[in-house]
Amino acid sequence: MHALVAGSASPSLAKRLAKSAQAELLRPIVQRFPDGEIYVRLQADLEGKEVAVVQSLSPPQNDHLMELLLLLDLVRDLKAKKILAIVPYLAYARQDRRFQEGEALSVKSVADLLSRRIHKLLTVDAHSQLALSYFSCEIEEVRALPYLGKKMLDLNLRDPLFLAPDEGSAKRVEEAAREAGADFDFLEKERISPTEVRIKPRELKTSGRDVVIMDDIISTGGTVLEACKCIRGARRIWVCCVHGLFVGDSVEKLRKAGVERIVSSDSVETSYSQISLAPLISARL
Numbered sequence: 308m309h310a311l312v313a314g315s316a317s318p319s320l321a322k323r324l325a326k327s328a329q330a331e332l333l334r335p336i337v338q339r340f341p342d343g344e345i346y347v348r349l350q351a352d353l354e355g356k357e358v359a360v361v362q363s364l365s366p367p368q369n370d371h372l373m374e375l376l377l378l379l380d381l382v383r384d385l386k387a388k389k390i391l392a393i394v395p396y397l398a399y400a401r402q403d404r405r406f407q408e409g410e411a412l413s414v415k416s417v418a419d420l421l422s423r424r425i426h427k428l429l430t431v432d433a434h435s436q437l438a439l440s441y442f443s444c445e446i447e448e449v450r451a452l453p454y455l456g457k458k459m460l461d462l463n464l465r466d467p468l469f470l471a472p473d474e475g476s477a478k479r480v481e482e483a484a485r486e487a488g489a490d491f492d493f494l495e496k497e498r499i500s501p502t503e504v505r506i507k508p509r510e511l512k513t514s515g516r517d518v519v520i521m522d523d524i525i526s527t528g529g530t531v532l533e534a535c536k537c538i539r540g541a542r543r544i545w546v547c548c549v550h551g552l553f554v555g556d557s558v559e560k561l562r563k564a565g566v567e568r569i570v571s572s573d574s575v576e577t578s579y580s581q582i583s584l585a586p587l588i589s590a591r592l
């Protein structure tokens with residue numbers, strides 16, 4: 308990889324990746340016109356080079372997506388030989404099928420927009436393999452949950468139980484627990500609406516232990532909040548996720564539910580991004 312272009316959603320991750328890949332770090336100018344339209348400018352000699360654009364599709368997803376499209380076209384116009392899009396959080400992936408008649412297949416639209424502009428997509432813990440199946444370019448998916456599990460060990464957990472809040476994340480959390488030498492359990496979730504979930508109550512062995520609820524995405528926090536209701540007498544409740552979107556007052560709600568610590572990766576850059584994905588991603592560059 309010769310150069311990495313840092314999108315405005317992923318400045319720190321791009322910097323770390325450029326350093327470990329020994330690639331040139333390019334920071335485009337990204338501005339707004341008064342009416343809200345996005346303006347990007349990049350002056351660089353990219354002719355014949357392999358270039359990666361790093362941009363997570365975190366909220367505001369639509370703005371970050373539009374910026375990414377402009378950057379990819381610009382990199383092509385500057386005659387890059389190969390274009391890689393590093394998109395740690397792939398937005399719209401949860402709408403990977405028509406759950407109800409007449410719904411748009413959102414992730415397919417995103418896949419079409421990206422596939423025709425890039426040679427390869429590198430993403431992290433995509434919501435589903437179905438979501439990735441709509442891409443027509445080369446794809447590489449990095450699995451981060453096991454890595455996060457191992458990193459959680461550095462945080463001095465006592466008698467840890469890694470808990471998956473639903474069956475969808477169970478396999479990955481089990482792997483994370485194995486990496487960390489922790490116990491594992493999972494819950495069963497039913498989604499009632501985009502903002503409402505219900506978790507089947509279950510007896511868990513949580514008394515006196517450090518319980519880490521792990522998930523790929525935390526958005527409204529609803530899933531984790533429901534999982535908290537099944538935890539009794541834990542020493543500490545921690546939450547760990549790959550993609551921490553933390554929309555609205557989700558963090559406040561998690562705190563009120565007894566969550567002491569929130570740890571996420573820098574897939575989405577927030578004040579909770581304590582574990583960088585750079586070593587994982589740069590190993591694939």
Ligand code: R5P
Pocket residue numbers: 473475476501504522523524525526527528529530531
């Ligand atoms: C769902 O399949 C995902 O793994 C997450 O559990 C979900 O996206 C979390 O969303 P929220 O925080 O809004 O419950």
